[in-house]
Amino acid sequence: MASIKIHQNNIKDRDGLLEVCPFNALEWEGEELVTNASCKMCKLCAKNGPEGVFEFKDDPVAVVDKSLWKGIAVYVDHDNGKIHPVTYELIGKAKEMAAKIDHPVYAVFMGAGITQKADEILAYGVDEVFVYDHEALTHFRIEPYTAVMEDFINRHKPTIVLVGGTTVGRSLAPRAAARFRTGLTADCTILDVQENTDLDQIRPAFGGNIMAHIQTPAHRPQFATVRYKIFSAPVCVDPTGVVTICDVEEQMLESRIRVLEVAPKQASTSIEDAEVIVVAGRGVKQEKDMELVQRLADLLGARLAATRPLIEAGWADPKTQIGLSGRTVKPKLIITCGVSGAVQFTAGMTNADLIMAINNDPGASIFDIAHIGIQGDLYDILPDLIEKIEATEENVCTTIPE
Amino acid sequence: MLRITTCIKQVPGTTKVEVDEETGVLKRDGIESKMNPYDLYALETALKIKEKNGAELRVISMGPPQASEVIKEAYMMGADDGLLLSDRKFAGADVLSTAYTLSQGIAAQGMPDLIICGKQTTDGDTAQVGPEIAEFLSIPHVANVIRIREIKAEAIVVDMDLPYAVETVEIAFPCLITVEKGIYQPRLPSFKLKKATQDRPIHQLCLKDFTDQNETRYGLKGSPTQVVRIFPPEANTERETWEGSGPELVGMIHDRLITEKFI
């Protein structure tokens, strides 16, 4: 079993030793320095600790025969046959990776009355769409959906399974991964594949300003979830792939969940679909000043969004929070006003085409990711900018084309 | 009587972590710990059910011995019983082995009717542990629960939040639900309960108390995912920095918005 071996004899100075570990996983047990259950085996102690004290011992693990696992599969996320665009984004990434290792790209499509929709997926260049169409799959219920996924994986042995980080995906992916006792990396922001089919998964981690590069070196399939608008959908091609209708067997449909009622929500104009977004951060000093930011948003035909502290203060609708625990957006333009640029925030917006950041602190980390970093006070800039845009709009908007 | 188990986790009080660009060393200030805020909603949900329908509420946590602090906190909120899974062999656990460890701990005490988990933790994991626990226990689960409608003799009726709809579902016991932030306002720990529960024991289990004692299923060894490296987020290289007076900046922004066709 891999472990951190602590060579007690080599400890010269006890002071500061516990601080070598950022996870507080080191403690004194009497005279002995030991690791506790918080240890993440991150090896930082071996790397940064005093010489000769910490040693990382690795044991070889049983590795699956990777050559038996072929293909990159994408779970087709949909609402009654209406396919969620994250599916196409994942297909785009799957194709890119599949080309490197010469694997096919599969789509797994489960639901009721969906068969005729499978052609839509082929147009994105998938090699084979596997359709599980059955009345009992009308609603997402975890046991039948997992059983179908299991059936697909057992029959086709894909090396990678990509699932959108949607409500359904976040429930289904872990369940299926656990069934195969394999790894799952959630909310990946970068994916790539090695020649030996190992998936490189990169995601913000440990709740801090850190990216983690994660692999699933000994298990198959490799599960990853990715949020909407992280990757780009591929351009449509002349379909060359095929649609395969799969049997749904009775025993896959057993469930202890009964759907009693489905109450559709008002179609929300979610910030995920906005082309332009203006974000308010804590640089906005009082609730009243939100009007200023809202006004700029209105003038640009943009949606107003906010960072978490403002959501928590109740200054903005929680549905407009951008970031790790909020929404991921990929607008054409995003203007941040008084946002520091914590990684939990930027995780939700780095893929915007153009990022303009207004911040009066030249050292703010938002400037590391902004395309245009504007060092200035938002209270100096916004009122004048609003006035100026209003003046321009008055000039040009005399004739509105139909 | 209905038996409920709530999974709780101790997380760092601050999640301010930085990487030193030059050395790649992780810097974390403040070593205080607290209960994962999302778990407070799970606990509150359990307490509401307990008050309304009567229930026996156990909390379970995996972590170092200090994690017993969060179990004490749960006692002060109204939990009846607490279980800490602590063993050096659990170290380095990813989602899969964390979920497996918790499922073994839950099963070791007799299967509850209802398991409630928080939506996610503040220190990294993203809503995956709950569904994996349910899988290991072979029970159904429903995530994104925003409302408890009814407790029946053999089932629970809940509202699940979906992007385009709210689905009301009935799940037969035993089952697991993960609840959304805001389902109920979590109560504060009570001083009265603090006094009343200060001598209440916290049960500890380690690997040898589990049915499955195969070490390769726990900790790092039971973790299919491995962190290859950690690094600070990349800075964007193609970028412009604009400095100047307010009016100058306004002019530049305005011009750019026009050339990019946003105005």
Ligand SMILES: Cc1cc2nc3c(=O)[nH]c(=O)nc-3n(C[C@H](O)[C@H](O)[C@H](O)COP(=O)(O)OP(=O)(O)OC[C@H]3O[C@@H](n4cnc5c(N)ncnc54)[C@H](O)[C@@H]3O)c2cc1C
């Ligand atoms: C697990 C986890 C998940 C999280 N998820 C999210 C998430 O989804 N979304 C999110 O936003 N946060 C999230 N956070 C919080 C995140 O870490 C930051 O705390 C948050 O994003 C900071 O918000 P802010 O930039 O508005 O505030 P601050 O960090 O306080 O930044 C305010 C900025 O405004 C600037 N400023 C002040 N006055 C002015 C002025 N007059 N003119 C111009 N600039 C000014 C300051 O220089 C500063 O840079 C999460 C944290 C954790 C631990």
